[in-house]
Amino acid sequence: MTRDPDRVYEPVIGLEIHVQLSTRTKMFCGCALSFGEEPNTRTCPICLGHPGVLPVINAEAVHYALMIGMALECEIADRSIFHRKQYFYPDNPKAYQISQYDVPICGAGRLDDVRIHRAHLEEDAAKLVHAGASGRIHSAEHSTVDFNRAGTPLVEIVTEPDLHDPKAAGEWLRLLRATLKRLGVSDVNMEEGSLRCDANVSLRHAGSATLGTKTELKNMNSFRFLERGIEAELKRQEAILRDGGEVEQETLHFDPQSGTLSSLRSKEEAHDYRYFPEPDLVAVAPTQEMLDRAREALPELPAARAGRFESELGLPADTAKLLAFRSDLGDLYEEALSADGVDPKTLANWVTQESAAADVEPAALAKLVVMVSEKTVSAAAARQVLGVLAAEGGDPAAIVEQQGLGAQGADELGEIVDKAIAENADAVEKIKAGKGQAIGAIVGAVMKETKGRADGGEVQKLIREKLSL
Amino acid sequence: MTELAQLTAAQAAEKIRAREVSADELWTLYRERAAADDLNAYMWVADEPDAGDGPLAGVPLAVKDLFCVEGVPSYAGSRILEGYRPPYTATSVRKLREAGAPVLGKTNMDEFAMGSSNENSGFGPVANPWDRERVPGGSSGGSAAAVAAGSAPWAIGTDTGGSIRQPAALCGIVGLKPTYGAVSRYGMIAFASSLDQCGPLTRDVTDAALLFRHMVGKDPCDSTSLEFPEEIALPSAESLDGVRFGVPPELTGEGIEDGVKAVFDETLKKIEGLGGKLEEVALPHSPHGIAAYYVIAPAEASANLSRYDGVRFGIREGNGDLLSMYEETRAAGFGGEVKRRIMLGTYALSSGYYEAYYGRAQRVRTKIADDFREAFAKVDLIVTPTSPTVAFKLGERTDDPWAMYLADACTVPMPLAGIPAISIPGGLADDLPVGIQLAGPAFSENRIFDAAYALEQAIAFEEGPWRDA
Numbered sequence: 001m002t003r004d005p006d007r008v009y010e011p012v013i014g015l016e017i018h019v020q021l022s023t024r025t026k027m028f029c030g031c032a033l034s035f036g037e038e039p040n041t042r043t044c045p046i047c048l049g050h051p052g053v054l055p056v057i058n059a060e061a062v063h064y065a066l067m068i069g070m071a072l073e074c075e076i077a078d079r080s081i082f083h084r085k086q087y088f089y090p091d092n093p094k095a096y097q098i099s100q101y102d103v104p105i106c107g108a109g110r111l112d113d114v115r116i117h118r119a120h121l122e123e124d125a126a127k128l129v130h131a132g133a134s135g136r137i138h139s140a141e142h143s144t145v146d147f148n149r150a151g152t153p154l155v156e157i158v159t160e161p162d163l164h165d166p167k168a169a170g171e172w173l174r175l176l177r178a179t180l181k182r183l184g185v186s187d188v189n190m191e192e193g194s195l196r197c198d199a200n201v202s203l204r205h206a207g208s209a210t211l212g213t214k215t216e217l218k219n220m221n222s223f224r225f226l227e228r229g230i231e232a233e234l235k236r237q238e239a240i241l242r243d244g245g246e247v248e249q250e251t252l253h254f255d256p257q258s259g260t261l262s263s264l265r266s267k268e269e270a271h272d273y274r275y276f277p278e279p280d281l282v283a284v285a286p287t288q289e290m291l292d293r294a295r296e297a298l299p300e301l302p303a304a305r306a307g308r309f310e311s312e313l314g315l316p317a318d319t320a321k322l323l324a325f326r327s328d329l330g331d332l333y334e335e336a337l338s339a340d341g342v343d344p345k346t347l348a349n350w351v352t353q354e355s356a357a358a359d360v361e362p363a364a365l366a367k368l369v370v371m372v373s374e375k376t377v378s379a380a381a382a383r384q385v386l387g388v389l390a391a392e393g394g395d396p397a398a399i400v401e402q403q404g405l406g407a408q409g410a411d412e413l414g415e416i417v418d419k420a421i422a423e424n425a426d427a428v429e430k431i432k433a434g435k436g437q438a439i440g441a442i443v444g445a446v447m448k449e450t451k452g453r454a455d456g457g458e459v460q461k462l463i464r465e466k467l468s469l
Numbered sequence: 470m471t472e473l474a475q476l477t478a479a480q481a482a483e484k485i486r487a488r489e490v491s492a493d494e495l496w497t498l499y500r501e502r503a504a505a506d507d508l509n510a511y512m513w514v515a516d517e518p519d520a521g522d523g524p525l526a527g528v529p530l531a532v533k534d535l536f537c538v539e540g541v542p543s544y545a546g547s548r549i550l551e552g553y554r555p556p557y558t559a560t561s562v563r564k565l566r567e568a569g570a571p572v573l574g575k576t577n578m579d580e581f582a583m584g585s586s587n588e589n590s591g592f593g594p595v596a597n598p599w600d601r602e603r604v605p606g607g608s609s610g611g612s613a614a615a616v617a618a619g620s621a622p623w624a625i626g627t628d629t630g631g632s633i634r635q636p637a638a639l640c641g642i643v644g645l646k647p648t649y650g651a652v653s654r655y656g657m658i659a660f661a662s663s664l665d666q667c668g669p670l671t672r673d674v675t676d677a678a679l680l681f682r683h684m685v686g687k688d689p690c691d692s693t694s695l696e697f698p699e700e701i702a703l704p705s706a707e708s709l710d711g712v713r714f715g716v717p718p719e720l721t722g723e724g725i726e727d728g729v730k731a732v733f734d735e736t737l738k739k740i741e742g743l744g745g746k747l748e749e750v751a752l753p754h755s756p757h758g759i760a761a762y763y764v765i766a767p768a769e770a771s772a773n774l775s776r777y778d779g780v781r782f783g784i785r786e787g788n789g790d791l792l793s794m795y796e797e798t799r800a801a802g803f804g805g806e807v808k809r810r811i812m813l814g815t816y817a818l819s820s821g822y823y824e825a826y827y828g829r830a831q832r833v834r835t836k837i838a839d840d841f842r843e844a845f846a847k848v849d850l851i852v853t854p855t856s857p858t859v860a861f862k863l864g865e866r867t868d869d870p871w872a873m874y875l876a877d878a879c880t881v882p883m884p885l886a887g888i889p890a891i892s893i894p895g896g897l898a899d900d901l902p903v904g905i906q907l908a909g910p911a912f913s914e915n916r917i918f919d920a921a922y923a924l925e926q927a928i929a930f931e932e933g934p935w936r937d938a
Binding site: 048049050051053054056084086088090094095096137138142143145274275276280281282 | 535536537543545550553555556557559654655656657658659661662663689690691692693768769771772775776777778780781782789791795815818819820823827
């Protein structure tokens with residue numbers, strides 16, 4: 001390969017997402033799922049891989065997988081089967097993971113502008129704790145295994161390589177997360193590992209259809225780490241290519257502390273998983289009844305909701321997405337919107353920009369926003385009211401009354417402005433000399449006098465009038 | 470005492486129910502005999518009976534070592550499981566206990582059911598009670614020897630390629646390999662999951678039907694189990710009028726020892742004498758049964774046996790390092806034949822070889838099943854010798870795995886097709902028992918029992934160590 005400093009490279013990114021399902025029990029046994037219980041208290045002979053045990057498919061996990069498949073517009077397989085994926089590791093009690101291989105429950109689909117390659121059911125591994133400084137098994141003094149997580153149902157979603165920059169990858173993952181959360185099939189908590197994302201990353205010559213050699217990035221357990229990890233890897237690959245080198249196919253571990261990538265295993269070290277059909281299970285063949293039940297369980301999904309907010313309520317795309325991708329905010333928004341006289345855009349701004357809004361009763365929030373629109377309370381004062389509502393609840397009008405936060409009448413405000421102009425002669429001179437920003441001193445004085453009850457815009461307007469600007 | 474020991478299990482149960490003898494008396498008799506066994510047939514003998522009240526009336530049951538019984542050593546004949554006492558009980562054992570059959574003891578077997586002579590046990594070979602210089606067959610050699618010797622009234626074993634029928638034949642008793650799925654596999658330490666099936670080893674056909682009646686049924690813990698479509702009746706047929714018997718040249722000609730052939734030909738005459746019709750049927754793919762079997766069974770076994778890694782149960786060896794623990798534990802715990810099959814199976818499933826071995830073997834399996842389907846369109850049952858030879862000498866074939874594998878030539882096609890087959894004593898050759906095999910379509914056990922019963926009366930085989938013990 002020749003060096004070519006002018007060459008333009010295009011990133012090609014595909015994601016593999018593991019979603020822990022929030023079913024009542026594990027994928028193949030009756031153990032309850034674990035949420036930080038004492039180690040090895042959520043186990044049985046089956047998830048411990050004892051001799052002679054057999055797996056039985058969790059029907060609720062199949063139901064959730066069907067819901068996910070439908071939400072991602074996947075083709076649902078008439079008949080899908082499980083395979084054994086074999087490898088030795090202490091977190092893998094049977095030394096094979098029961099997973100779906102060439103006949104997954106969900107085939108090709110799409111979410112927004114990213115195509116889904118497939119989505120399949122499998123079981124999670126146990127958790128290893130390595131004693132010693134490195135935190136890795138090979139230099140550990142000893143390691144312990146907690147099998148509580150072993151056998152937790154997972155859906156693995158694999159996208160086509162349709163993403164072309166780290167930000168877009170993060171953005172799409174947020175949409176997927178919102179969608180899964182809305183479905184109610186998972187806790188989708190990246191820090192706690194109920195949503196885990198690996199990325200396949202490569203560079204190709206811009207305009208070329210041929211894909212470059214990809215690397216697989218693991219351990220990016222937040223949106224920020226995902227974006228940073230991909231960014232770092234793209235830089236690394238680009239430097240190699242610009243230097244005339246070749247990217248090696250390997251699996252990389254992202255260290256969020258240092259922001260660096262280290263090799264987990266090369267292509268030569270890749271496992272031969274010796275997949276073969278799991279003889280202990282029968283095929284999953286969803287009946288019409290199962291399909292109907294899954295379809296009926298589908299709520300309005302975030303992408304559709306954002307579209308509706310945009311088209312029906314005239315919200316800007318960003319605001320619509322913010323509301324739709326966080327279904328708790330979307331729900332709050334829609335409930336508050338049902339009150340009389342609320343302006344959808346103003347309400348949307350309050351819900352998306354004020355963090356306290358999330359803790360306020362929808363009816364009270366609606367009332368407060370109406371008061372702001374009618375200028376019976378200033379925006380600044382309304383923020384104070386919002387804080388009280390979030391902390392203590394109550395009626396916004398009563399709080400305004402009690403705390404004397406109501407907007408001043410025009411005469412009263414006029415007097416205060418006159419006084420502020422008189423007391424800030426320096427500022428007046430500067431304004432007249434063309435330094436417009438000096439108006440801030442007068443506004444500040446008014447706000448101080450009114451303890452923030454006055455509307456900033458209104459005050460500015462009044463000052464300009466009085467100074468004949 | 471001697472008279473009591475010469476009753477069949479069904480007769481003993483009848484006498485207990487009629488209060489002519491007590492269950493305690495029977496337990497004490499067999500408990501003493503099992504404890505005094507000098508064939509090495511037992512791995513463990515119970516102290517006290519553990520069954521509930523039920524139609525089997527307390528008649529003790531010998532159980533192959535690979536059935537998990539809670540708190541009881543269950544090693545599957547392997548040193549790697551030394552010290553293992555399962556935390557749960559196999560469904561079939563639980564059902565038989567509930568039906569009134571207490572566990573008398575655990576019987577010796579080829580390690581992980583891999584063998585045709587019981588010489589592959591990690592705990593020493595079992596002697597054939599007909600001639601202690603000879604093997605009892607395998608892998609359920611301990612169960613067959615115990616029943617034949619009269620130290621147990623009846624037993625259960627498992628059959629993957631012939632492991633119930635061949636030792637039953639070599640020990641002059643009755644053994645049934647049921648339809649795949651008829652009896653739960655839950656709690657049976659797995660060898661080859663798509664082939665393993667447990668069944669009775671008994672003194673006569675009636676006992677086999679009685680025991681089988683209480684074993685069948687769909688088990689929620691075994692997804693591959695099925696509800697048996699009819700009640701299991703105790704056989705009573707006296708003639709074979711109108712019953713069509715298929716004689717496949719592929720399993721009755723080449724390789725069958727002269728003495729065995731003579732008993733088989735004699736049996737065919739008896740079938741005709743009872744009104745049965747003989748017809749030649751072709752099973753053209755069955756000669757490939759051994760080859761297909763020795764790919765499929767080791768492939769599944771290689772995965773099933775990966776869980777013996779030293780982490781959770783059984784023995785643990787090595788210097789504390791992960792790899793050394795895996796390697797040393799498995800090197801020390803597994804015997805030679807088990808290692809051979811793990812290597813065969815691992816190879817057959819390896820990337821690049823899967824299609825050539827596992828894929829092709831599965832296609833042969835399908836063809837073998839098709840052969841049977843076509844044959845059963847013409848005949849009701851198929852009759853063959855069970856084993857090409859009578860019991861061979863201890864050590865005679867241990868250096869020649871292929872010669873050992875050929876012992877299963879007549880019995881391997883049936884489990885590959887998932888169909889049931891019984892072996893009953895047909896007579897003697899060189900003073901050693903010869904088994905006759907009757908096979909039928911899936912779930913035709915009642916038909917098989919009836920025909921076997923009629924034939925049993927006509928053969929009137931009245932030999933066997935248990936009759937004199």
